[in-house]
Every structure is written in C-alpha cells, then in structure tokens.
Amino acid sequence: MATISGLKIAVICSSNMNRSMEAHAFLSKKGFDVHSFGTGEKVKIPGSAIDKPNVYEFGTSYNDIYHDLLEKDKSLYTQNGLLHTLDRNRRIKSHPEKFQETKDKFHILITCEERVYDQVLEYMENKTPSDNSIVHVINIDIQDNLEEATIGAFLISDMCMQIAKTEDLDNDIEEVLHAFEEKCQRPILHSIVFN
Structure with missing residues (x-):
C-alpha cells in the first residue's frame, strides 16, 4: 500500500x-x-497496586507480557483494559521498542x-x-x-x-x-x- x-x-x-x-x-x-x-528505561505498566507496577525489558514481546498478566490476575487485567491493550499491540507489531x-x-x-x-x-x-x-x-x-x-x-x-x-x-x-x-x-x- x-x-x-x-x-x-x-x-x-x-x-x-x-x-x-x-x-x-x-x-x-x-x-x-x-x-x-x-x-x-523499562516498560512499566500498572500492576496490582500503584507502587507495584509490572516492569519489563524493552524487546519483551507483547505476547509474553499478555500471558504474564493473564497468569498473574486475569480478572484485574481484563477489567483495567491491559489485556485488551496488549491484544491490540500484538496485532500491530511484536514488541515495545x-x-x-x-x-x-x-x-x-x-x-x-x-x-x-x-x-x-x-x-x-x-x-x-x-x-x-x-x-x-x-x-x-x-x-x-x-x-x-x-x-x-x-x-x-x-x-x-x-x-x-x-x-x-x-x-x-x-x-x-x-x-x-x-x-x-x-x-x-x-x-x-x-x-
């Protein structure tokens, strides 16, 4: 295109x-x-509490982050929209750069x-x-x-x-x-x- x-x-x-x-x-x-x-410095996204963010290295795939959050607390990360966000992201490219x-x-x-x-x-x-x-x-x-x-x-x-x-x-x-x-x-x- x-x-x-x-x-x-x-x-x-x-x-x-x-x-x-x-x-x-x-x-x-x-x-x-x-x-x-x-x-x-790192990829930081909300965690279970304001002082407990989820932290990942740049280059970690959106797919890996998605599955990590799914295992940690599917209900929380569905409710706050992070799983939806990661699902969108992995359709666009493989990982945060x-x-x-x-x-x-x-x-x-x-x-x-x-x-x-x-x-x-x-x-x-x-x-x-x-x-x-x-x-x-x-x-x-x-x-x-x-x-x-x-x-x-x-x-x-x-x-x-x-x-x-x-x-x-x-x-x-x-x-x-x-x-x-x-x-x-x-x-x-x-x-x-x-x-």
Missing part, C-alpha cells in the same frame, strides 16, 4: 504500550508510514508528554547527525489512560492529515501547528533537530 504522504512518522510515549500504540494503529489505518517507540535504540530516520517525531519530548530532544541533540536532514519534534500532552489515548490518537491523526497537506513541510509546519493548537485547545510544542 502506498503511504499517504511520503512522510515517515514516529509516535513516542514512555513505554510504547498505550498512547504511542493507539496513535500507531490510527495512523497506520490512514495509510501513514508510522512507527512507535518508548523512551523509558526503545526510541534511543532505533537506527531509523523520521521526518516527524510526535511525543505524548513533555517529559518524553525532552528525552527525545536530548537524545537527538547529543547524537552525531548523519545527513543533517531536518526532523520536526512535536509534543501533544496525552494522559496515560485508555480513554485519553483514544482521544489523543484522533488528535494526532488529525494533525498528521493537516501536515500531510502542506506543500512545503519545513516552511508551513508552524502555521499548521498554530491552527491545530487553536482548534484542539491543547498546547503544542515544536522543535527542529537534525538526523
């Missing part, structure tokens, strides 16, 4: 589990060339919270550029719960559709993001870094 715009997009949250994966699913259905990542480990290049990096935005900027600014192509880093804050992830995926999808319509991404993006920010009533952060 041909991609919608030739743009290569990455959506990034902390654990590559909920927000980035929901947006990944939406953008993929719209025909975008999209990948998703996390920036955290860490952004700092990818060699892929993107035109646009979309982060789902300011802390992740800062981590992406720090990483991009400290790595040696390979070809000095421009990368747009955009943040839209999305709370890490299932309902907000769905709303966030709609917003990210809408924003990407607007960006895809531009004649000249580098010149037009500020205008597009300003209009989008007014429309969705959420603050948007934008920085330029280099590949």
Whole structure:
C-alpha cells in the first residue's frame, strides 16, 4: 500500500504500550508510514497496586507480557483494559521498542508528554547527525489512560492529515501547528533537530 504522504512518522510515549500504540494503529489505518517507540528505561505498566507496577525489558514481546498478566490476575487485567491493550499491540507489531535504540530516520517525531519530548530532544541533540536532514519534534500532552489515548490518537491523526497537506513541510509546519493548537485547545510544542 502506498503511504499517504511520503512522510515517515514516529509516535513516542514512555513505554510504547498505550498512547504511542493507539496513535500507531490510527495512523497506520490512514495509510501513514508510522512507527512507535518508548523512551523509558523499562516498560512499566500498572500492576496490582500503584507502587507495584509490572516492569519489563524493552524487546519483551507483547505476547509474553499478555500471558504474564493473564497468569498473574486475569480478572484485574481484563477489567483495567491491559489485556485488551496488549491484544491490540500484538496485532500491530511484536514488541515495545526503545526510541534511543532505533537506527531509523523520521521526518516527524510526535511525543505524548513533555517529559518524553525532552528525552527525545536530548537524545537527538547529543547524537552525531548523519545527513543533517531536518526532523520536526512535536509534543501533544496525552494522559496515560485508555480513554485519553483514544482521544489523543484522533488528535494526532488529525494533525498528521493537516501536515500531510502542506506543500512545503519545513516552511508551513508552524502555521499548521498554530491552527491545530487553536482548534484542539491543547498546547503544542515544536522543535527542529537534525538526523
């Protein structure tokens, strides 16, 4: 299938589990060339108590995490939506990926919270550029719960559709993001870094 715009997009949250994966699913259905990542040290998802998260290494398959939670407490993880989330995730790709480990290049990096935005900027600014192509880093804050992830995926999808319509991404993006920010009533952060 041909991609919608030739743009290569990455959506990034902390654990590559909920927000980035929901947006990944939406953008993929719209025909975008999209990948998703996390920036955290480990993949952390809710556990049986607030101070007892389930923690996994990046690279652990969604399938393995799904079966681990199934064994731990099927009822709890069905009720809180995690099994459903993991089922969706494993239909999209095999495992959570860490952004700092990818060699892929993107035109646009979309982060789902300011802390992740800062981590992406720090990483991009400290790595040696390979070809000095421009990368747009955009943040839209999305709370890490299932309902907000769905709303966030709609917003990210809408924003990407607007960006895809531009004649000249580098010149037009500020205008597009300003209009989008007014429309969705959420603050948007934008920085330029280099590949």
